[in-house]
Amino acid sequence: MNASLIRRHSTVTRLAKYASVAEKDLSFFERLLPAGNVLTDPEALEPMNTDWQRRWRGNSKLALLPTEVEHVSAILAYCNRNGLAVVPQAGNTGQVGGSVPVFDEIILSVKKMNSVLGFDEVNGIIKAEAGCILHDLDEVCHSHGFQMPYNIGSRGSCMLGGNIATNCGGTRMVRHGSLRSNVVGLEAVLADGTVCTDMSTIRKDNSGLDLKQLFVGSEGSIGVITKAALRCPPKAQARSLAYLAVSSFAKCVNLLKESRQLKIPPAALHSKEHAMR
Numbered sequence: 001m002n003a004s005l006i007r008r009h010s011t012v013t014r015l016a017k018y019a020s021v022a023e024k025d026l027s028f029f030e031r032l033l034p035a036g037n038v039l040t041d042p043e044a045l046e047p048m049n050t051d052w053q054r055r056w057r058g059n060s061k062l063a064l065l066p067t068e069v070e071h072v073s074a075i076l077a078y079c080n081r082n083g084l085a086v087v088p089q090a091g092n093t094g095q096v097g098g099s100v101p102v103f104d105e106i107i108l109s110v111k112k113m114n115s116v117l118g119f120d121e122v123n124g125i126i127k128a129e130a131g132c133i134l135h136d137l138d139e140v141c142h143s144h145g146f147q148m149p150y151n152i153g154s155r156g157s158c159m160l161g162g163n164i165a166t167n168c169g170g171t172r173m174v175r176h177g178s179l180r181s182n183v184v185g186l187e188a189v190l191a192d193g194t195v196c197t198d199m200s201t202i203r204k205d206n207s208g209l210d211l212k213q214l215f216v217g218s219e220g221s222i223g224v225i226t227k228a229a230l231r232c233p234p235k236a237q238a239r240s241l242a243y244l245a246v247s248s249f250a251k252c253v254n255l256l257k258e259s260r261q262l263k264i265p266p267a268a269l270h271s272k273e274h275a276m277r
Contacts, residue, residue: 025082032075048063048092048100060087085105087107089110090163110224115129133160145234150168151170165220183213186225190223199227
């Protein structure tokens, strides 16, 4: 369940079926991961235990920083066998505290899985690992004459995996659609360690159920996203900003309808009245 939903109910308590981290668990993780990727220092864990708005705080004693999908698979399989609770974390920039522990769950951070895996200039598709920062991905796209299909305020610290897991919107949604509509490939790991891979970049695939879409917006509830392929639009050659004052949200909607008649449709619109509701 989403951590933000759990926190609305003050009577929620830690389930006894979940074990606490023991020395044998630490030994396993230290053997599995590269040196320095098993964090137990309270000072290092502090920012990972707290959301950026300082409204929610967990009490995790352990954070794991895998560097490849095999690490994620082994971690989740081990935790599943031994009753250890896990919370996935990317940039930890969400607005509802969904990426921080509720109690003392192990934090599984993807921030060291941050490689760009390639860019297909013919189809405008970027492949990258879940820990890639949005700003960095946008820079890669720009170097090929494209741009990321979404843009949000935390672009300098938010990460691809978290963006997809929350199906974030942003200022390019009006023109390029939701993040869900631009995900063409995905790799994720289930709770038992099973790796589900569909990194195909085929734009039209009618071969069966589009299972990767289950992970978009799932907030880590069914698996940990480790890689993704996104469709990227060509980079805008110019940008214009118009400030138009309208008296109601309904008129803002009508303005959007009229603006779609332009040769270049708008990328974003904002209504102050609607935002204040």
